[in-house]
Amino acid sequence: MIVQQYRDMLGAKSVIRTLSEAAAVRAAQIGSQNVFDYSLGNPSVPAPACVKEAMISLLQEEDPMALHGYSPTLGIPSVKEAIAKSLNERFGMNYGPEHIFPVSAAAAAIAHALRAVSKEGDEVLTFAPFFPEYHPYVDLTGAVLKVVPADTARFQINFPAFEEMISERTAAVLINTPNNPSGAVYSAQTLEKLAGILLEKQKEYGHDIFLISDEPYREIVFDGKEQPYVSRFYANTISCYSFSKALSLPGERIGYLAVNPACPDAALIVNMCGQISRGIGHNCPTSLMQLAVAKVLDQTADFSIYEKNRNLLYDCLTDIGFEVVKPEGTFYIFPKALEEDAVAFCQKALAYDLVLVPADTFGCPGYFRMAYCVDTEKVERSLPVLRRFAKEVYGRG
Amino acid sequence: MIVQQYRDMLGAKSVIRTLSEAAAVRAAQIGSQNVFDYSLGNPSVPAPACVKEAMISLLQEEDPMALHGYSPTLGIPSVKEAIAKSLNERFGMNYGPEHIFPVSAAAAAIAHALRAVSKEGDEVLTFAPFFPEYHPYVDLTGAVLKVVPADTARFQINFPAFEEMISERTAAVLINTPNNPSGAVYSAQTLEKLAGILLEKQKEYGHDIFLISDEPYREIVFDGKEQPYVSRFYANTISCYSFSKALSLPGERIGYLAVNPACPDAALIVNMCGQISRGIGHNCPTSLMQLAVAKVLDQTADFSIYEKNRNLLYDCLTDIGFEVVKPEGTFYIFPKALEEDAVAFCQKALAYDLVLVPADTFGCPGYFRMAYCVDTEKVERSLPVLRRFAKEVYGRG
Numbered sequence: 001m002i003v004q005q006y007r008d009m010l011g012a013k014s015v016i017r018t019l020s021e022a023a024a025v026r027a028a029q030i031g032s033q034n035v036f037d038y039s040l041g042n043p044s045v046p047a048p049a050c051v052k053e054a055m056i057s058l059l060q061e062e063d064p065m066a067l068h069g070y071s072p073t074l075g076i077p078s079v080k081e082a083i084a085k086s087l088n089e090r091f092g093m094n095y096g097p098e099h100i101f102p103v104s105a106a107a108a109a110i111a112h113a114l115r116a117v118s119k120e121g122d123e124v125l126t127f128a129p130f131f132p133e134y135h136p137y138v139d140l141t142g143a144v145l146k147v148v149p150a151d152t153a154r155f156q157i158n159f160p161a162f163e164e165m166i167s168e169r170t171a172a173v174l175i176n177t178p179n180n181p182s183g184a185v186y187s188a189q190t191l192e193k194l195a196g197i198l199l200e201k202q203k204e205y206g207h208d209i210f211l212i213s214d215e216p217y218r219e220i221v222f223d224g225k226e227q228p229y230v231s232r233f234y235a236n237t238i239s240c241y242s243f244s245k246a247l248s249l250p251g252e253r254i255g256y257l258a259v260n261p262a263c264p265d266a267a268l269i270v271n272m273c274g275q276i277s278r279g280i281g282h283n284c285p286t287s288l289m290q291l292a293v294a295k296v297l298d299q300t301a302d303f304s305i306y307e308k309n310r311n312l313l314y315d316c317l318t319d320i321g322f323e324v325v326k327p328e329g330t331f332y333i334f335p336k337a338l339e340e341d342a343v344a345f346c347q348k349a350l351a352y353d354l355v356l357v358p359a360d361t362f363g364c365p366g367y368f369r370m371a372y373c374v375d376t377e378k379v380e381r382s383l384p385v386l387r388r389f390a391k392e393v394y395g396r397g
Numbered sequence: 398m399i400v401q402q403y404r405d406m407l408g409a410k411s412v413i414r415t416l417s418e419a420a421a422v423r424a425a426q427i428g429s430q431n432v433f434d435y436s437l438g439n440p441s442v443p444a445p446a447c448v449k450e451a452m453i454s455l456l457q458e459e460d461p462m463a464l465h466g467y468s469p470t471l472g473i474p475s476v477k478e479a480i481a482k483s484l485n486e487r488f489g490m491n492y493g494p495e496h497i498f499p500v501s502a503a504a505a506a507i508a509h510a511l512r513a514v515s516k517e518g519d520e521v522l523t524f525a526p527f528f529p530e531y532h533p534y535v536d537l538t539g540a541v542l543k544v545v546p547a548d549t550a551r552f553q554i555n556f557p558a559f560e561e562m563i564s565e566r567t568a569a570v571l572i573n574t575p576n577n578p579s580g581a582v583y584s585a586q587t588l589e590k591l592a593g594i595l596l597e598k599q600k601e602y603g604h605d606i607f608l609i610s611d612e613p614y615r616e617i618v619f620d621g622k623e624q625p626y627v628s629r630f631y632a633n634t635i636s637c638y639s640f641s642k643a644l645s646l647p648g649e650r651i652g653y654l655a656v657n658p659a660c661p662d663a664a665l666i667v668n669m670c671g672q673i674s675r676g677i678g679h680n681c682p683t684s685l686m687q688l689a690v691a692k693v694l695d696q697t698a699d700f701s702i703y704e705k706n707r708n709l710l711y712d713c714l715t716d717i718g719f720e721v722v723k724p725e726g727t728f729y730i731f732p733k734a735l736e737e738d739a740v741a742f743c744q745k746a747l748a749y750d751l752v753l754v755p756a757d758t759f760g761c762p763g764y765f766r767m768a769y770c771v772d773t774e775k776v777e778r779s780l781p782v783l784r785r786f787a788k789e790v791y792g793r794g
Contacts, residue, residue, distance in 0.1 A: 003513060005516075006512065006672045006673055007669060009669075009676070051465075052457075052461065056456055056457070059452055060449075065443055067648075068645065068646045068648050068649055069647060069648050104679055107679070107680055111678025111679075112678070116400060117400065118400070119400050139676070248461070250465065251681075251684030252465055253679075271407055272400070272404060272407065275406040279406070279508070279534065280679065281501070282504070283504055284648075285650070286651075289683060
């Protein structure tokens with residue numbers, strides 16, 4: 001009587017997890033400082049001090065009954081209000097608390113949004129390269145995830161391929177910018193063009209097409225630039241945000257979903273998310289984390305380390321002769337492997353204690369991802385190793 | 398394209414929520430001290446001081462990268478180990494960490510357990526009176542919840558009705574002891590008899606029948622008694638625990654699921670729960686709460702207040718002439734209404750600012766629930782009002 005669906009999921013082990021487990025085994029042999037593990041997207045800069053201060057002050061000053069009490073199904077009103085206000089000020093939106101749904105980080109936000117707007121028989125389109133966890137989120141709604149091939153020239157959107165794949169069955173389009181794994185930041189021009197096509201297709205098909213925008217890296221943009229706010233370009237946008245990367249709190253499972261007030265079903269979608277949460281027995285994110293992030297909404301961890309690492313790796317990789325688009329944000333870089341088979345390439349790199357992730361599961365075979373949320377000192381020590389690997393195995397550099 | 402299933406759930410508003418909203422409106426008119434709100438099961442005694450101490454010490458002493466980092470999909474190993482050890486010592490079990498799955502409180506534990514072992518076409522049996530939220534948890538798996546009528550004499554199990562309803566389609570039996578809303582504590586005799594029937598039926602049908610045991614009130618038992626540990630009676634038991642009531646932390650969404658090591662699929666079920674969490678985008682409960690509860694596993698809030706309230710209400714209700722089984726635990730009491738229609742009865746009580754919950758949605762029409770997790774002083778002030786209501790409306794007392 002064990003349900004086959006979940007049993008099957010156990011078979012498909014994550015490539016990233018498998019690699020990071022191999023890295024851990026190797027680290028036990030030669031010391032973790034000697035393994036250049038670029039596999040995991042776990043923030044490497046600590047949470048800013050204001051987070052600890054906010055949490056301790058809540059614990060010390062608030063009545064424990066109020067602090068640890070049940071959150072309403074749709075989230076704590078003061079928290080929803082603070083989030084709406086911050087978004088309105090930063091991005092010129094006009095969210096009210098009724099458009100905000102606090103949720104356990106971006107994963108839950110995306111899964112809730114997908115459950116609200118897609119079902120069996122529907123299609124959800126996303127753009128390669130994409131985060132492989134989109135598969136379980138879409139699969140469990142009964143819809144089918146279709147992957148639009150990558151624009152490998154700039155890792156913006158491959159529009160000709162998109163226009164060929166969008167159809168009457170398309171219920172939602174799922175984007176991620178700044179992008180994991182490419183590090184690309186979708187430009188205003190890209191977002192405008194995407195919105196134009198969606199508007200036109202909504203009209204043509206006579207039904208809504210929702211834009212689900214996965215934005216955990218929204219604040220991690222380099223060179224003093226900013227990510228244009230996706231929801232400004234298209235009314236039927238559901239923004240999925242997490243504090244995991246911005247505040248270096250991935251284990252505290254806190255984020256929110258924000259539905260554009262111009263979306264005719266905005267309040268309904270938020271209410272439905274409450275029912276989805278109820279059905280999966282998840283209810284709200286913790287009261288403490290809701291209240292804590294509301295106190296530090298416009299703060300972030302120190303991202304200058306990621307930018308420094310990006311520069312070191314980009315310069316070294318291009319110097320060696322890798323084909324690589326310069327990441328404008330996140331903490332990922334996404335070069336083309338030095339042979340067609342990126343899995344074989346990453347396997348060979350392992351012999352140099354370089355842990356790189358082949359991008360086959362990201363929908364972009366032939367490429368690999370490096371997550372440079374690691375100490376800069378380690379990045380520096382890895383550069384000669386990268387050079388030696390490329391030279392000895394591929395005669396490059 | 399908004400999914401009808403969740404839209405429909407919005408229509409069926411919780412009776413408890415509706416009542417408690419009416420109580421809030423009345424409180425705004427006459428002051429909350431004058432509304433005797435017995436509707437909500439929100440703990441009324443604060444978390445013990447050790448919880449605050451544990452959380453502050455984690456925040457002050459742990460490296461924020463480790464403290465706030467991702468929890469493994471199956472939970473933090475040290476936390477799982479501590480939970481297993483505590484259960485083994487208290488209940489003579491032999492859990493290993495591989496049998497423990499930290500999860501966002503009992504709601505999530507039950508929803509995960511149901512998804513792991515039941516699916517479309519299956520039936521899940523539960524016993525009236527039961528917690529109405531079981532409906533969404535079961536409904537969203539595609540299985541059907543069947544409610545065995547109550548044993549109104551003692552609120553143990555109505556075995557003749559159960560034996561009539563159990564069938565080849567029964568995938569799981571869902572119990573809750575100490576029970577919300579009756580306050581009954583299933584005896585060892587009840588649990589032995591239940592296990593005997595389940596074992597016999599497993600053999601007869603040639604498939605597993607899982608016992609899903611919802612145990613958030615496990616420690617709230619009065620008169621120095623204890624709840625016999627359900628899993629000791631039956632191998633295929635999945636225990637669903639929450640710290641919400643035991644530590645007065647309902648908003649912090651922390652609990653666990655523990656599968657009896659004698660269940661042949663124990664480790665598989667825990668692994669599948671990891672995949673279920675992944676699919677709903679929920680992942681783990683927060684790292685901070687996992688680590689905090691692991692430090693205070695054998696502590697509880699002060700339940701003597703609930704026992705005092707139980708005594709006050711039981712004595713008054715029986716004196717008035719209510720038919721009521723004395724609760725042995727929880728913070729609920731479950732009398733028979735003074736007219737057949739408990740909804741009408743509770744409606745009339747509202748005119749006395751007594752907020753009582755009719756038990757129709759608990760599968761026990763004609764009864765009502767009082768959640769006495771309120772200040773004792775308020776309980777005392779409510780007693781003459783209860784007497785006046787029974788006297789004036791029903792000529793009782």
